[in-house]
Amino acid sequence: GAGVSQSPSNKVTEKGKDVELRCDPISGHTALYWYRQSLGQGLEFLIYFQGNSAPDKSGLPSDRFSAERTGGSVSTLTIQRTQQEDSAVYLCASSLAGLGEKLFFGSGTQLSVL
């Protein structure tokens, strides 16, 4: 596609439910990143994929968070047993090779946990 696509754009869930967030990166980009942005805050790194592998998971806040990438393309971020503090905008970005070139961001998924 022309840009990074994320779905859904908005997700409202109840505390304790599981959610899945989807990211479709720019075609041909091997590197994919997930970030989280809480209200009025900067971007917090969550996880990095190179192809289907995740060599850097250092930003995942707890074992309730997991992510996978298949076919070197689409990625899914899963949050199990959601908590209110998980409410934030989840942003996905991709880059050509993950070597320090600029990141292209999607518009994000606004997650609200009630």
Next chain:
Amino acid sequence: EDQVTQSPEALRLQEGESSSLNCSYTVSGLRGLFWYRQDPGKGPEFLFTLYSAGEEKEKERLKATLTKKESFLHITAPKPEDSATYLCAVLGSSNTGKLIFGQGTTLQVKP
């Protein structure tokens, strides 16, 4: 640990009133400093990358500069459409290409 601090948190300008945004950083082995613009409800959009102290880049009314400890984003004669949040990020010695972001400066330009 790599860190980025931006100031001010918010800035209100009149149209045509020039100013600067600051980005202070601490990083082991800077490989690049990035500026992004973020509009409400959208993801960040790339503006500039600076690689070494003394480097400058310009785009329309924006000019980014870099020293060994900080970067400035100068806005000359801003217009209302320049209103946005400006994010600074550093790429350190990590070999993953991940960026460490500051909290951002929210700029409002009034006509």
